[in-house]
Amino acid sequence: MSPIRILLAKMGLDTHTIGITVLAKGLRDAGFEVIFSGFKQTPEVVVASALQEDVDVVGVSSLSGGHMRYIPHMLELMKEHGIDDKIVLVGGVIPEEDIESLQALGVDRVFTMGSAMEDMVRYIKQAVAQQRGEDSEGETPRGEEAAAT
Amino acid sequence: MTPAQLFAGVIEQRPAAIAKAISLAERGSSDSEALFNQLFGVPLQSQVIGITGPPGAGKSTLVDRLIEYARSAGQRVAVLAVDPSSPITGGSILGDRVRMQRHALDSGVFIRSLSNRGHLGGLSEVTYQCIRILEAAKFDWILVESIGIGQNEIEITRMVDTTALVTIPGMGDYVQAMKAGVMEFGDILVINKSDLPGVGQLEKLLLEVAHDRAGPDDWTPPVVKIVASNGDGIDMLTEKIRAHIQFAPEHAVRRRYERQLLDDMLQRAILNRFYQPLVRTANYQGLTQEIIERKRPLQDLWTVLE
Numbered sequence: 001m002s003p004i005r006i007l008l009a010k011m012g013l014d015t016h017t018i019g020i021t022v023l024a025k026g027l028r029d030a031g032f033e034v035i036f037s038g039f040k041q042t043p044e045v046v047v048a049s050a051l052q053e054d055v056d057v058v059g060v061s062s063l064s065g066g067h068m069r070y071i072p073h074m075l076e077l078m079k080e081h082g083i084d085d086k087i088v089l090v091g092g093v094i095p096e097e098d099i100e101s102l103q104a105l106g107v108d109r110v111f112t113m114g115s116a117m118e119d120m121v122r123y124i125k126q127a128v129a130q131q132r133g134e135d136s137e138g139e140t141p142r143g144e145e146a147a148a149t
Numbered sequence: 150m151t152p153a154q155l156f157a158g159v160i161e162q163r164p165a166a167i168a169k170a171i172s173l174a175e176r177g178s179s180d181s182e183a184l185f186n187q188l189f190g191v192p193l194q195s196q197v198i199g200i201t202g203p204p205g206a207g208k209s210t211l212v213d214r215l216i217e218y219a220r221s222a223g224q225r226v227a228v229l230a231v232d233p234s235s236p237i238t239g240g241s242i243l244g245d246r247v248r249m250q251r252h253a254l255d256s257g258v259f260i261r262s263l264s265n266r267g268h269l270g271g272l273s274e275v276t277y278q279c280i281r282i283l284e285a286a287k288f289d290w291i292l293v294e295s296i297g298i299g300q301n302e303i304e305i306t307r308m309v310d311t312t313a314l315v316t317i318p319g320m321g322d323y324v325q326a327m328k329a330g331v332m333e334f335g336d337i338l339v340i341n342k343s344d345l346p347g348v349g350q351l352e353k354l355l356l357e358v359a360h361d362r363a364g365p366d367d368w369t370p371p372v373v374k375i376v377a378s379n380g381d382g383i384d385m386l387t388e389k390i391r392a393h394i395q396f397a398p399e400h401a402v403r404r405r406y407e408r409q410l411l412d413d414m415l416q417r418a419i420l421n422r423f424y425q426p427l428v429r430t431a432n433y434q435g436l437t438q439e440i441i442e443r444k445r446p447l448q449d450l451w452t453v454l455e
Contacts, residue, residue: 002176003239003264028240033264038247045253049246052253052261054168082165 004032004128006057009046010039011070016063019092023061026117032124043074051083056128063092067102075106087127091115152183159188162286164259171261174278181278188281193400195284197291198390199305202315204297207341209248210377211315212292216252217380218387224289227259229279233296234264241265245294259288265296277308277410306334307406311393313337313386316355318347332358336370336393339386343374368396427453 006027008020017039024034037049050058058078060071071090078084090102091111099110108127111120150158150169158166173181198215200208212228219226230245243262252258263279276293283291295305306312314335332338338355340348355372362370371389375382427433433453439445 002172003234003241003266024242028235028242029238031235031238031240033234033240033262034242035262036242036244036247038250041250045250048253049250049260051164052168052259053246054172 001129001132001134004057004124005035005053005055006032006059006124007035007037007046007050007053007055008059008061009037009041009049010061011041011043011046011074012062012064012066013040014062014064014066015039016061016092019063020059020061023059023091023117023120027121027124030117030121030125043070043077046074047077047081047083050078050086051081055086056131057087057089057124059089059091061092062090062094065093067092067094068098071102071107072105078106085131087124087131089120089124091120152180152187156184156187156285159282159285167259167282167286168261170282171263171279174275174282175263175266177275185278185281188278188285191281191285193284193403195280195288195291196311196394197280197284197293197309197403199293199295199309199312200315201295201298201305201312201335202339202341203317203320206297206315206317207377208294208297208315209245211313211339211341211375212245212294213249213252214377214380214383215290215292215387216249216258218383219290220252220255220257225257225287226290226292227261227283227286227288228292228294229261229263229276229283230294231263231265231276231296234266239266259283259286276305277406280308303334306402307409308403310397310400310402311336311390313339313390315339315341316351317342318345318351320351333362336368336397337386337389338370338372340372340374341377343382344376348374368393 008024010017010020024036027034035049035053035055037046046058046060060067060074062071067090075084075088078086078088084106088107089109089111090107092113094102094110094112102110109123150166152173155166155170155173159170170184173184200212202208209230212230216226216228228249230243232241232243232245234241241264243264246260246262249260252260261279263276280291280293293305293309312335314332314337316339318340338359340351340355352372352374359370359372373382373386373389375386377383436445436449436453440447440450
Protein backbone atom coordinates (compact mmCIF):
# COMPACT_ATOMS: atom_id res chain seq x y z
CA MET A 1 0.00 0.00 0.00
CA SER A 2 1.45 3.39 -0.88
CA PRO A 3 1.74 5.79 2.07
CA ILE A 4 -1.38 7.65 3.19
CA ARG A 5 -1.23 11.32 2.20
CA ILE A 6 -2.94 13.84 4.46
CA LEU A 7 -3.16 17.62 4.14
CA LEU A 8 -3.24 19.53 7.43
CA ALA A 9 -4.49 23.10 7.52
CA LYS A 10 -5.85 25.85 9.70
CA MET A 11 -8.20 28.46 8.31
CA GLY A 12 -9.06 31.98 9.41
CA LEU A 13 -7.24 33.86 12.13
CA ASP A 14 -7.02 30.91 14.52
CA THR A 15 -3.52 31.01 16.01
CA HIS A 16 -3.62 27.90 18.19
CA THR A 17 -0.96 25.93 16.37
CA ILE A 18 0.29 23.42 18.93
CA GLY A 19 -2.37 20.79 18.33
CA ILE A 20 -1.86 20.59 14.59
CA THR A 21 1.93 20.53 15.02
CA VAL A 22 1.78 17.65 17.48
CA LEU A 23 -0.65 15.88 15.18
CA ALA A 24 1.67 16.32 12.17
CA LYS A 25 4.51 14.65 14.05
CA GLY A 26 2.28 11.86 15.33
CA LEU A 27 0.98 11.11 11.84
CA ARG A 28 4.49 11.19 10.39
CA ASP A 29 5.57 8.68 13.03
CA ALA A 30 2.64 6.50 11.96
CA GLY A 31 4.17 6.42 8.46
CA PHE A 32 1.91 9.01 6.81
CA GLU A 33 2.99 11.66 4.32
CA VAL A 34 1.83 14.85 5.99
CA ILE A 35 1.52 17.87 3.75
CA PHE A 36 1.72 20.85 6.01
CA SER A 37 -0.01 23.72 4.27
CA GLY A 38 0.33 26.35 6.94
CA PHE A 39 -1.87 28.54 9.07
CA LYS A 40 -4.40 31.31 8.33
CA GLN A 41 -5.44 29.71 5.05
CA THR A 42 -8.64 30.34 3.13
CA PRO A 43 -10.97 27.48 2.15
CA GLU A 44 -10.06 28.19 -1.49
CA VAL A 45 -6.34 27.65 -0.84
CA VAL A 46 -6.96 24.51 1.19
CA VAL A 47 -9.06 22.98 -1.58
CA ALA A 48 -6.56 23.92 -4.32
CA SER A 49 -3.77 22.37 -2.24
CA ALA A 50 -5.74 19.18 -1.60
CA LEU A 51 -6.40 18.85 -5.32
CA GLN A 52 -2.79 19.41 -6.43
CA GLU A 53 -1.37 17.19 -3.70
CA ASP A 54 -3.92 14.44 -4.42
CA VAL A 55 -4.24 13.63 -0.73
CA ASP A 56 -6.40 10.89 0.73
CA VAL A 57 -7.41 12.98 3.74
CA VAL A 58 -7.97 16.66 4.50
CA GLY A 59 -7.53 17.49 8.20
CA VAL A 60 -8.68 20.84 9.51
CA SER A 61 -7.82 22.11 12.97
CA SER A 62 -10.04 24.74 14.55
CA LEU A 63 -9.77 26.05 18.09
CA SER A 64 -11.27 29.49 18.05
CA GLY A 65 -14.82 28.99 16.88
CA GLY A 66 -14.43 29.62 13.15
CA HIS A 67 -15.32 26.09 12.11
CA MET A 68 -18.95 26.76 11.09
CA ARG A 69 -17.78 29.68 9.01
CA TYR A 70 -14.97 28.02 7.05
CA ILE A 71 -15.62 24.29 6.92
CA PRO A 72 -19.04 24.31 5.17
CA HIS A 73 -17.58 26.60 2.52
CA MET A 74 -14.57 24.31 2.12
CA LEU A 75 -16.86 21.30 1.67
CA GLU A 76 -18.84 23.14 -1.00
CA LEU A 77 -15.66 24.01 -2.88
CA MET A 78 -14.52 20.40 -2.68
CA LYS A 79 -17.78 19.36 -4.36
CA GLU A 80 -17.32 22.02 -7.03
CA HIS A 81 -13.84 20.71 -7.82
CA GLY A 82 -14.96 17.10 -7.79
CA ILE A 83 -12.82 16.09 -4.84
CA ASP A 84 -15.56 15.51 -2.29
CA ASP A 85 -14.55 11.84 -2.23
CA LYS A 86 -11.64 12.73 0.05
CA ILE A 87 -11.95 11.94 3.74
CA VAL A 88 -12.46 15.11 5.77
CA LEU A 89 -11.50 15.26 9.44
CA VAL A 90 -11.96 18.13 11.84
CA GLY A 91 -10.13 18.50 15.12
CA GLY A 92 -10.04 20.95 17.98
CA VAL A 93 -12.66 22.76 20.03
CA ILE A 94 -15.97 21.83 18.41
CA PRO A 95 -19.22 22.10 20.43
CA GLU A 96 -21.39 18.99 20.55
CA GLU A 97 -24.22 20.49 18.49
CA ASP A 98 -21.85 21.52 15.68
CA ILE A 99 -20.42 18.03 15.34
CA GLU A 100 -23.73 16.76 14.02
CA SER A 101 -24.11 19.67 11.63
CA LEU A 102 -20.58 19.20 10.29
CA GLN A 103 -21.07 15.48 9.80
CA ALA A 104 -24.38 16.12 8.06
CA LEU A 105 -22.53 18.43 5.66
CA GLY A 106 -19.95 15.78 4.78
CA VAL A 107 -17.25 15.80 7.46
CA ASP A 108 -16.33 12.17 8.11
CA ARG A 109 -15.24 12.47 11.70
CA VAL A 110 -14.63 15.11 14.37
CA PHE A 111 -11.91 14.60 16.97
CA THR A 112 -12.33 16.90 19.94
CA MET A 113 -9.82 17.90 22.63
CA GLY A 114 -8.27 14.93 24.41
CA SER A 115 -8.49 12.54 21.45
CA ALA A 116 -5.72 9.95 21.48
CA MET A 117 -3.20 9.88 18.64
CA GLU A 118 -3.56 6.13 18.21
CA ASP A 119 -7.33 6.41 17.80
CA MET A 120 -6.90 9.00 15.06
CA VAL A 121 -4.23 6.93 13.32
CA ARG A 122 -6.40 3.82 13.48
CA TYR A 123 -9.44 5.67 12.18
CA ILE A 124 -7.53 7.21 9.28
CA LYS A 125 -5.93 3.90 8.29
CA GLN A 126 -9.32 2.17 8.25
CA ALA A 127 -11.07 4.96 6.40
CA VAL A 128 -8.38 5.24 3.72
CA ALA A 129 -8.18 1.46 3.29
CA GLN A 130 -11.93 1.36 2.76
CA GLN A 131 -11.68 4.21 0.28
CA ARG A 132 -8.90 2.51 -1.68
CA GLY A 133 -10.47 -0.92 -1.50
CA GLU A 134 -7.66 -2.44 0.55
CA ASP A 135 -7.79 -3.92 4.00
CA SER A 136 -6.04 -1.78 6.61
CA GLU A 137 -2.96 -3.99 6.61
CA GLY A 138 -2.42 -2.95 3.04
CA GLU A 139 -3.62 -6.11 1.25
CA THR A 140 -6.25 -5.86 -1.42
CA PRO A 141 -9.34 -7.70 -0.17
CA ARG A 142 -10.30 -10.77 -2.12
CA GLY A 143 -13.66 -11.86 -3.48
CA GLU A 144 -16.81 -9.84 -3.06
CA GLU A 145 -15.26 -6.87 -1.33
CA ALA A 146 -12.83 -6.29 -4.17
CA ALA A 147 -15.60 -6.71 -6.73
CA ALA A 148 -17.64 -4.07 -4.91
CA THR A 149 -15.02 -1.36 -5.32
CA MET B 150 -9.05 6.62 -14.65
CA THR B 151 -7.01 4.62 -17.16
CA PRO B 152 -3.45 5.73 -18.03
CA ALA B 153 -4.71 6.87 -21.45
CA GLN B 154 -7.42 9.03 -19.87
CA LEU B 155 -4.95 10.48 -17.40
CA PHE B 156 -2.53 11.27 -20.21
CA ALA B 157 -5.28 13.04 -22.14
CA GLY B 158 -6.14 15.05 -19.02
CA VAL B 159 -2.51 16.01 -18.53
CA ILE B 160 -2.23 17.20 -22.13
CA GLU B 161 -5.38 19.28 -21.55
CA GLN B 162 -3.56 20.78 -18.53
CA ARG B 163 -6.28 19.76 -16.07
CA PRO B 164 -4.89 20.07 -12.51
CA ALA B 165 -6.83 17.09 -11.19
CA ALA B 166 -5.46 14.85 -13.95
CA ILE B 167 -1.91 16.11 -13.37
CA ALA B 168 -2.28 15.41 -9.65
CA LYS B 169 -3.62 11.88 -10.26
CA ALA B 170 -0.92 11.15 -12.84
CA ILE B 171 1.79 12.07 -10.33
CA SER B 172 0.21 9.78 -7.74
CA LEU B 173 0.18 6.99 -10.29
CA ALA B 174 3.87 7.54 -11.06
CA GLU B 175 4.60 7.49 -7.33
CA ARG B 176 2.80 4.18 -6.82
CA GLY B 177 4.75 2.45 -9.59
CA SER B 178 2.77 -0.28 -11.39
CA SER B 179 2.05 -1.54 -14.87
CA ASP B 180 -0.35 1.40 -15.21
CA SER B 181 2.40 3.90 -14.37
CA GLU B 182 4.59 2.19 -16.96
CA ALA B 183 1.85 2.59 -19.55
CA LEU B 184 1.56 6.27 -18.65
CA PHE B 185 5.33 6.77 -18.88
CA ASN B 186 5.37 5.14 -22.30
CA GLN B 187 2.96 7.79 -23.54
CA LEU B 188 4.75 10.61 -21.72
CA PHE B 189 8.04 9.70 -23.28
CA GLY B 190 6.75 10.64 -26.72
CA VAL B 191 6.23 14.25 -25.61
CA PRO B 192 9.13 16.47 -26.74
CA LEU B 193 11.42 18.16 -24.21
CA GLN B 194 9.70 21.54 -24.10
CA SER B 195 10.07 22.91 -20.56
CA GLN B 196 13.02 24.49 -18.82
CA VAL B 197 13.69 22.29 -15.82
CA ILE B 198 15.54 24.07 -13.03
CA GLY B 199 16.87 22.26 -9.99
CA ILE B 200 17.21 24.06 -6.67
CA THR B 201 19.47 22.28 -4.25
CA GLY B 202 21.51 23.02 -1.15
CA PRO B 203 21.80 22.22 2.55
CA PRO B 204 18.76 22.23 4.88
CA GLY B 205 17.76 25.73 5.94
CA ALA B 206 19.51 27.45 3.03
CA GLY B 207 16.20 28.95 1.92
CA LYS B 208 15.41 26.76 -1.07
CA SER B 209 11.63 26.94 -0.68
CA THR B 210 11.68 30.70 -0.17
CA LEU B 211 13.79 31.03 -3.30
CA VAL B 212 11.36 28.85 -5.24
CA ASP B 213 8.55 31.16 -4.10
CA ARG B 214 10.48 34.11 -5.55
CA LEU B 215 11.19 32.30 -8.80
CA ILE B 216 7.48 31.52 -9.19
CA GLU B 217 6.76 35.21 -8.68
CA TYR B 218 9.33 36.16 -11.28
CA ALA B 219 8.19 33.62 -13.88
CA ARG B 220 4.55 34.61 -13.45
CA SER B 221 5.38 38.27 -13.94
CA ALA B 222 7.01 37.21 -17.22
CA GLY B 223 3.77 35.44 -18.16
CA GLN B 224 5.14 31.92 -17.87
CA ARG B 225 3.39 28.90 -16.39
CA VAL B 226 5.32 27.30 -13.54
CA ALA B 227 5.21 23.92 -11.85
CA VAL B 228 7.06 22.99 -8.68
CA LEU B 229 8.11 19.58 -7.39
CA ALA B 230 9.20 19.95 -3.79
CA VAL B 231 10.90 16.89 -2.37
CA ASP B 232 11.26 16.29 1.36
CA PRO B 233 12.83 13.33 3.15
CA SER B 234 10.96 10.37 4.58
CA SER B 235 11.81 8.78 7.89
CA PRO B 236 14.00 5.72 7.36
CA ILE B 237 12.26 4.12 10.34
CA THR B 238 8.55 4.70 9.76
CA GLY B 239 8.52 5.82 6.12
CA GLY B 240 6.47 8.83 7.20
CA SER B 241 7.30 12.41 6.34
CA ILE B 242 6.27 15.99 6.90
CA LEU B 243 6.19 17.81 3.58
CA GLY B 244 6.41 21.47 4.52
CA ASP B 245 7.91 23.25 1.50
CA ARG B 246 4.47 24.27 0.33
CA VAL B 247 4.04 26.61 3.30
CA ARG B 248 6.50 29.07 1.74
CA MET B 249 4.68 29.11 -1.61
CA GLN B 250 1.03 29.19 -0.57
CA ARG B 251 0.44 32.69 -1.93
CA HIS B 252 0.54 31.13 -5.41
CA ALA B 253 -1.91 28.34 -4.59
CA LEU B 254 -4.86 29.98 -6.37
CA ASP B 255 -2.92 31.05 -9.45
CA SER B 256 -4.11 28.81 -12.30
CA GLY B 257 -0.68 29.19 -13.95
CA VAL B 258 1.03 27.53 -10.99
CA PHE B 259 1.00 23.89 -9.90
CA ILE B 260 2.79 22.83 -6.72
CA ARG B 261 3.30 19.25 -5.64
CA SER B 262 5.10 17.94 -2.55
CA LEU B 263 6.88 14.62 -2.87
CA SER B 264 8.41 12.37 -0.26
CA ASN B 265 11.64 10.76 -1.37
CA ARG B 266 10.23 7.50 0.04
CA GLY B 267 13.57 6.31 1.26
CA HIS B 268 15.46 6.82 -1.97
CA LEU B 269 19.01 8.08 -1.49
CA GLY B 270 20.56 10.77 -3.63
CA GLY B 271 18.23 13.52 -2.50
CA LEU B 272 15.53 12.93 -5.07
CA SER B 273 12.85 10.34 -5.27
CA GLU B 274 13.27 7.88 -8.08
CA VAL B 275 9.96 8.82 -9.64
CA THR B 276 10.95 12.47 -9.89
CA TYR B 277 11.85 12.24 -13.54
CA GLN B 278 8.49 10.72 -14.38
CA CYS B 279 6.85 13.59 -12.50
CA ILE B 280 8.95 16.09 -14.47
CA ARG B 281 7.70 14.49 -17.68
CA ILE B 282 4.08 14.73 -16.54
CA LEU B 283 4.49 18.46 -15.91
CA GLU B 284 6.33 18.87 -19.20
CA ALA B 285 3.46 17.16 -21.03
CA ALA B 286 1.17 19.74 -19.36
CA LYS B 287 3.33 22.38 -21.04
CA PHE B 288 4.59 24.30 -18.02
CA ASP B 289 7.26 26.73 -19.22
CA TRP B 290 9.34 26.32 -16.09
CA ILE B 291 9.52 23.27 -13.87
CA LEU B 292 11.29 23.98 -10.59
CA VAL B 293 12.55 20.90 -8.77
CA GLU B 294 13.45 21.53 -5.16
CA SER B 295 15.58 18.75 -3.70
CA ILE B 296 15.66 17.72 -0.08
CA GLY B 297 18.31 19.44 1.99
CA ILE B 298 21.52 17.87 0.79
CA GLY B 299 24.88 17.14 2.35
CA GLN B 300 28.04 16.79 0.36
CA ASN B 301 27.50 14.66 -2.68
CA GLU B 302 23.84 14.06 -3.46
CA ILE B 303 24.07 15.05 -7.07
CA GLU B 304 21.25 13.06 -8.61
CA ILE B 305 19.19 16.19 -9.17
CA THR B 306 21.86 17.69 -11.40
CA ARG B 307 21.51 14.79 -13.83
CA MET B 308 17.81 15.21 -14.60
CA VAL B 309 17.41 19.00 -14.86
CA ASP B 310 18.60 21.53 -17.43
CA THR B 311 20.05 24.01 -14.94
CA THR B 312 21.05 23.49 -11.32
CA ALA B 313 21.18 26.32 -8.80
CA LEU B 314 23.15 25.40 -5.69
CA VAL B 315 22.06 27.49 -2.71
CA THR B 316 24.37 28.14 0.23
CA ILE B 317 24.37 30.62 3.10
CA PRO B 318 27.08 32.53 5.02
CA GLY B 319 28.39 30.98 8.20
CA MET B 320 28.92 27.58 6.65
CA GLY B 321 32.49 28.19 5.51
CA ASP B 322 33.96 24.92 6.64
CA TYR B 323 30.95 23.13 5.34
CA VAL B 324 31.42 24.65 1.91
CA GLN B 325 35.06 23.59 2.01
CA ALA B 326 33.91 20.06 2.64
CA MET B 327 31.42 20.26 -0.19
CA LYS B 328 33.98 21.42 -2.70
CA ALA B 329 34.71 17.98 -4.02
CA GLY B 330 31.09 16.90 -4.15
CA VAL B 331 28.02 18.78 -5.15
CA MET B 332 30.05 21.95 -5.76
CA GLU B 333 31.40 20.37 -8.91
CA PHE B 334 27.92 20.35 -10.37
CA GLY B 335 25.96 23.51 -9.58
CA ASP B 336 25.58 25.61 -12.76
CA ILE B 337 24.86 28.68 -10.67
CA LEU B 338 26.23 29.18 -7.16
CA VAL B 339 23.75 31.15 -5.08
CA ILE B 340 24.52 32.83 -1.77
CA ASN B 341 21.22 33.32 0.00
CA LYS B 342 20.78 35.39 3.18
CA SER B 343 23.60 37.53 1.81
CA ASP B 344 22.75 40.25 4.33
CA LEU B 345 24.30 38.10 7.06
CA PRO B 346 27.90 38.46 8.23
CA GLY B 347 30.46 36.20 6.59
CA VAL B 348 29.21 36.76 3.06
CA GLY B 349 32.57 38.05 1.80
CA GLN B 350 34.41 34.96 2.94
CA LEU B 351 31.85 32.65 1.39
CA GLU B 352 31.85 34.58 -1.87
CA LYS B 353 35.62 34.25 -2.07
CA LEU B 354 35.37 30.52 -1.52
CA LEU B 355 32.70 30.10 -4.16
CA LEU B 356 34.60 32.18 -6.70
CA GLU B 357 37.52 29.85 -6.12
CA VAL B 358 35.28 26.85 -6.72
CA ALA B 359 33.88 28.49 -9.84
CA HIS B 360 37.37 29.27 -11.09
CA ASP B 361 38.44 25.66 -10.61
CA ARG B 362 35.38 24.60 -12.52
CA ALA B 363 36.06 26.80 -15.56
CA GLY B 364 37.20 24.01 -17.77
CA PRO B 365 36.22 21.80 -20.63
CA ASP B 366 32.58 22.84 -20.73
CA ASP B 367 33.46 26.55 -20.90
CA TRP B 368 30.81 27.49 -18.39
CA THR B 369 32.13 29.30 -15.37
CA PRO B 370 29.41 29.09 -12.73
CA PRO B 371 28.43 32.61 -11.72
CA VAL B 372 28.21 33.42 -8.01
CA VAL B 373 25.01 35.33 -7.23
CA LYS B 374 24.17 37.00 -3.91
CA ILE B 375 20.50 37.12 -3.00
CA VAL B 376 18.16 37.65 -0.06
CA ALA B 377 15.26 35.40 -1.00
CA SER B 378 13.08 36.63 1.85
CA ASN B 379 12.91 40.17 0.47
CA GLY B 380 13.63 39.47 -3.19
CA ASP B 381 17.06 41.14 -3.39
CA GLY B 382 19.19 39.76 -6.21
CA ILE B 383 16.44 37.65 -7.79
CA ASP B 384 16.66 39.68 -11.02
CA MET B 385 20.37 38.91 -11.28
CA LEU B 386 19.76 35.24 -10.53
CA THR B 387 17.07 34.88 -13.18
CA GLU B 388 19.34 36.63 -15.66
CA LYS B 389 22.03 34.02 -14.93
CA ILE B 390 19.49 31.22 -15.26
CA ARG B 391 18.53 32.59 -18.68
CA ALA B 392 22.20 32.88 -19.61
CA HIS B 393 22.77 29.24 -18.72
CA ILE B 394 19.73 28.15 -20.73
CA GLN B 395 21.16 30.08 -23.70
CA PHE B 396 24.59 28.57 -23.16
CA ALA B 397 23.68 24.93 -22.69
CA PRO B 398 22.82 23.03 -25.85
CA GLU B 399 19.16 22.06 -25.99
CA HIS B 400 18.50 19.93 -22.91
CA ALA B 401 21.88 18.21 -23.28
CA VAL B 402 21.99 17.10 -19.66
CA ARG B 403 18.54 15.63 -19.77
CA ARG B 404 19.20 13.86 -23.05
CA ARG B 405 22.20 12.20 -21.42
CA TYR B 406 20.03 11.24 -18.46
CA GLU B 407 17.38 9.76 -20.74
CA ARG B 408 19.95 7.65 -22.53
CA GLN B 409 21.07 6.29 -19.16
CA LEU B 410 17.44 5.75 -18.24
CA LEU B 411 16.84 3.65 -21.36
CA ASP B 412 19.96 1.61 -20.60
CA ASP B 413 18.70 1.02 -17.06
CA MET B 414 15.26 0.03 -18.31
CA LEU B 415 16.76 -2.43 -20.77
CA GLN B 416 19.00 -3.88 -18.10
CA ARG B 417 16.01 -4.41 -15.82
CA ALA B 418 14.04 -6.01 -18.63
CA ILE B 419 16.88 -8.38 -19.52
CA LEU B 420 17.21 -9.41 -15.88
CA ASN B 421 13.49 -10.12 -15.64
CA ARG B 422 13.18 -11.89 -18.95
CA PHE B 423 16.36 -13.97 -19.15
CA TYR B 424 18.32 -13.99 -15.91
CA GLN B 425 15.44 -14.62 -13.50
CA PRO B 426 14.02 -17.66 -15.39
CA LEU B 427 17.51 -19.04 -15.98
CA VAL B 428 18.66 -19.06 -12.37
CA ARG B 429 15.46 -20.78 -11.33
CA THR B 430 16.02 -23.83 -13.58
CA ALA B 431 17.02 -27.15 -12.02
CA ASN B 432 19.87 -27.35 -14.52
CA TYR B 433 21.41 -24.12 -13.24
CA GLN B 434 20.86 -24.99 -9.60
CA GLY B 435 22.53 -28.39 -10.08
CA LEU B 436 25.42 -26.94 -12.05
CA THR B 437 26.23 -24.26 -9.49
CA GLN B 438 25.96 -26.79 -6.67
CA GLU B 439 28.50 -29.02 -8.42
CA ILE B 440 30.84 -26.09 -9.01
CA ILE B 441 30.65 -25.12 -5.34
CA GLU B 442 31.40 -28.70 -4.36
CA ARG B 443 34.42 -28.60 -6.68
CA LYS B 444 33.06 -31.45 -8.75
CA ARG B 445 33.20 -29.24 -11.82
CA PRO B 446 35.52 -26.38 -12.78
CA LEU B 447 34.37 -22.75 -12.55
CA GLN B 448 34.47 -22.21 -16.29
CA ASP B 449 31.62 -24.72 -16.68
CA LEU B 450 29.37 -21.90 -15.40
CA TRP B 451 29.43 -20.41 -18.88
CA THR B 452 27.85 -23.52 -20.40
CA VAL B 453 24.49 -22.07 -19.34
CA LEU B 454 24.94 -19.34 -21.93
CA GLU B 455 25.23 -21.83 -24.76
